[in-house]
Amino acid sequence: MKFGELKSKIENRLTKSYGKDTMKKELQTLKKVVLENKNISTLYYLYDELGSKKGLNESIVDDYINSCITIYENTINKITPKTLKKLNEWVGSEICENDYKHIDSLFSNNLTKLEEKIQSKKIVREGLLQSEKEVMSENLISTIPLKSMVSIANKSIESYISTLNESDRKELKSLLSTPKETLIEGFNKTKDEVIKKLEETKSKENDTETLSKIDQAIKKVTTESFNEVNYYKIKKLNESL
Numbered sequence: 001m002k003f004g005e006l007k008s009k010i011e012n013r014l015t016k017s018y019g020k021d022t023m024k025k026e027l028q029t030l031k032k033v034v035l036e037n038k039n040i041s042t043l044y045y046l047y048d049e050l051g052s053k054k055g056l057n058e059s060i061v062d063d064y065i066n067s068c069i070t071i072y073e074n075t076i077n078k079i080t081p082k083t084l085k086k087l088n089e090w091v092g093s094e095i096c097e098n099d100y101k102h103i104d105s106l107f108s109n110n111l112t113k114l115e116e117k118i119q120s121k122k123i124v125r126e127g128l129l130q131s132e133k134e135v136m137s138e139n140l141i142s143t144i145p146l147k148s149m150v151s152i153a154n155k156s157i158e159s160y161i162s163t164l165n166e167s168d169r170k171e172l173k174s175l176l177s178t179p180k181e182t183l184i185e186g187f188n189k190t191k192d193e194v195i196k197k198l199e200e201t202k203s204k205e206n207d208t209e210t211l212s213k214i215d216q217a218i219k220k221v222t223t224e225s226f227n228e229v230n231y232y233k234i235k236k237l238n239e240s241l
Contacts, residue, residue, distance in 0.1 A: 003076075003107075004100030006084075007047050009091035010034070011099070019227040033086045039078045040087070046072055050103050050124050055131035065106070065125060072107050187231040190238050194221050197241040 014030065017023040034040050046068050056064060098104065105113070105120035195218055202214045221237075224230050 002098070002101075002104040003043050004047060004104035005098045006087055006091065007044060008096055008099045009094035010087075012094050012096040013091050019225065019230060021225060029090055033083075033090060037083060039075050040083060042071065042075045043079070046075075047100050047103055050106070051100060051127070053130040054128050056128045058129065061125055061128050064128065065121065069107065076107075183228060183231055184226055187226045187234065190231070190234050191221055191224065194234055194238045194241065197238070201241070 010030065014023070014026055017026045034044055050065070050068055102120040102123045105116050106124055108117055110117075198214055198218050198221070202211060202218075205211055205214065221234065224234065
């Protein structure tokens with residue numbers, strides 16, 4: 001399996017775990033099988049770098065790509081099948097698109113696909129020449145010692161933001177820039193307020209179906225774990241009750 005496929009599977013797995021109880025375990029596995037392995041983490045970093053919009057100068061971009069290719073070639077042969085086995089055991093069952101197929105092609109030594117490699121280099125080059133867009137809420141997961149984790153978290157956040165109107169987007173982005181300690185305190189307080197309101201509504205209700213829905217809502221709010229998007233959702237729910 002090409003490393004770009006593995007990296008895509010890792011990111012897909014982490015994205016799905018974001019905001020869930022399983023995220024801590026997944027990050028621990030990431031640390032063990034990727035970050036603590038010098039060679040694997042080097043490849044992971046290379047793919048991050050070549051997949052980024054860095055705004056490089058035209059005069060250095062080709063040298064930059066060639067340097068990355070050299071590092072890749074000096075690293076890939078040091079990675080043992082045993083190491084890759086651990087990675088495959090972790091993410092092998094994931095099904096997703098290869099977001100790094102052009103980088104895989106760039107690093108390929110298959111001479112029969114030389115034209116494809118040249119085209120991939122052009123695509124990677126164009127990306128490196130572009131300026132990097134503003135990265136939202138880098139402090140969101142500042143405890144994770146890996147640059148690419150910011151984009152992983154942002155995939156989940158941006159997916160939700162895309163469903164909001166402009167006013168709500170501004171409100172959520174403002175919330176994302178608030179210190180995490182303040183947000184956690186507000187999140188727990190808002191949860192208590194929402195549960196109290198739902199309990200009061202329940203005490204005045206006789207319809208069986210409605211009571212069941214209220215119970216489900218109470219259970220969901222009670223078990224909801226903190227992240228910025230969940231806080232925003234509960235905050236909006238509290239305002240609507």
